[in-house]
Amino acid sequence: MKGIIFTEFIAFMEAAHGPDFSDDVIYESGLAERAAYTSVGTYDFSQMQMLLTAFCKKSNSGLPDALRSYGRFLSRTFQSKHRDMYAQYPDIIEFVSSVENHIHMEVRKLYPDAQLPRFDVLERTPDRLVISYRSCRPLVDLAAGLIEGSAAFYGQEATVRHRRQVADDGEFHIIELDAQQAVLQ
Ligand code: HEM
Structure with missing residues (x-):
């Protein structure tokens, strides 16, 4: 999956809940720190799923609404x-x-x-x-x-x-x- 989908997801979390929330989600997802993603890179979709799961848990939202x-x-x-x-x-x-x-x-x-x-x-x-x-x-x-x-x-x-x-x-x-x-x- 293209990095722009990751980098924008992090921007989305920051806009909706603030940078601390976003950092917590990244940490709780078990992924390496955000600096690893560039918009033109390509990453495993499983990493996006880990971020989405952690985001839903922390924001208490369902996956369809979050997406x-x-x-x-x-x-x-x-x-x-x-x-x-x-x-x-x-x-x-x-x-x-x-x-x-x-x-x-x-x-x-x-x-x-x-x-x-x-x-x-x-x-x-x-x-x-x-x-x-x-x-x-x-x-x-x-x-x-x-x-x-x-x-x-x-x-x-x-x-x-x-x-x-x-x-x-x-x-x-x-x-x-x-x-x-x-x-x-
Ligand atoms: C100018 C407008 C658009 C741009 C620049 C764009 C660009 C992209 C890019 C870069 C990806 C990532 C591909 C990858 O990860 O390998 C993507 C995926 C996707 N795009 Fe678009 N897109 C646009 C409009 C749309 C629209 C209007 C829809 C809805 C009908 C859409 C639906 C999707 C979906 C659902 C994915 C996720 C991949 C999947 O479902 O398998 N896109 N798009």
């Missing part, structure tokens, strides 16, 4: 770091529809060893999008938070729900996005 909140935070980082990627799209439906074939393709150019999920568009109208999410990692709630947070870039309210599906070739998730167009000023 969703972190996804919203991470989307703000992406919006400032990769503003051009957002600015090419007129709204959240078009943006999320393009993650598989454009956004994550660009990500792969920046980080060739990134292990990215797969999204397929199943249904699309101007205010609703249904996609499937396939990944070897249990991060569907991170995707939900990234979508919710990204909607803010377009000044839109978004409701994101997901459910697990089992198919012959393994399990995947269906993500439903309902977006309200912002009132233009």
